[in-house]
Amino acid sequence: MAEHKVSRSVVIDAPAETIFDIIADPRRHPEFDGSGTVRELVTGPERLGPEARFSMGMTMGLPYRMANRVVEFTADRLLAWRHLGPHRWRWELEPLADGTTRVTETFDYSFGGSLFYILMGMPSRNARGIEHTLPRLKRLAENSR
Numbered sequence: 001m002a003e004h005k006v007s008r009s010v011v012i013d014a015p016a017e018t019i020f021d022i023i024a025d026p027r028r029h030p031e032f033d034g035s036g037t038v039r040e041l042v043t044g045p046e047r048l049g050p051e052a053r054f055s056m057g058m059t060m061g062l063p064y065r066m067a068n069r070v071v072e073f074t075a076d077r078l079l080a081w082r083h084l085g086p087h088r089w090r091w092e093l094e095p096l097a098d099g100t101t102r103v104t105e106t107f108d109y110s111f112g113g114s115l116f117y118i119l120m121g122m123p124s125r126n127a128r129g130i131e132h133t134l135p136r137l138k139r140l141a142e143n144s145r
Contacts, residue, residue, distance in 0.1 A: 004110040006127045009102055010134040014141040016093040016101045020076045022140055023091050024048045029056060032140055034132025035125075039063070048081070049073060080108075103137065105130045 012019055022028050026048060027041045037058050042065055044054025050073040058066050071088060072080035080090035087109040094102040107130065 005106050005108045006130065007104055007106040008127065008130045008134055009104040010138055011096065011100050011102050012138045012141050013100050014144070015099065016095045017076045018144060019093055019101055019103060019137070019141045020079070021047075022137065022144070023079055026054045026056065028140075032133055032137040033129075034134070034136055035129030037129075048079060054081075085109075103134065105134060 022032065024047050026044050027046065030038050030040060037060055039057040039059055042055040042057050045052055048054065048070050050070060052070045053067065055065050055067045058064050066083050068081040068083045070079065070081045072078055072090065077093050078091070080088045082088045087107065090104075090106040090108055092104045092106070094104075096102060107127075
């Protein structure tokens with residue numbers, strides 16, 4: 001069975017805690033989103049935690065709202081959420097010996113709906129979005145030191 005995930009990583013010159021603070025604040029998601037779809041926090045907490053629910057104002061040609069729920073959480077190391085579909089957006093942070101952090105963003109569609117996502121071109125579209133997101137997150141984290 002194929003692994004139905006799209007992942008990219010970047011090494012950021014900042015501690016994992018600094019980066020996690022950015023990712024865990026849904027109000028900041030539009031600042032680092034490279035897909036061009038995330039617009040604003042509509043509802044939700046200032047900081048995401050286990051089982052947190054939040055909704056974002058989005059656009060893909062037309063505006064819409066997307067409700068999300070945190071489904072994986074380890075403080076300063078792992079944050080994943082899902083919305084209507086079974087797929088997940090996952091952020092993994094790995095502190096490195098030199099004080100930098102490897103950040104991996106994953107679009108994980110292994111939980112179901114794989115054929116639909118493939119036919120809709122989502123893996124390649126999401127790969128491009130991740131490739132634009134990670135440098136933006138890198139700049140934010142490195143400039144916040």
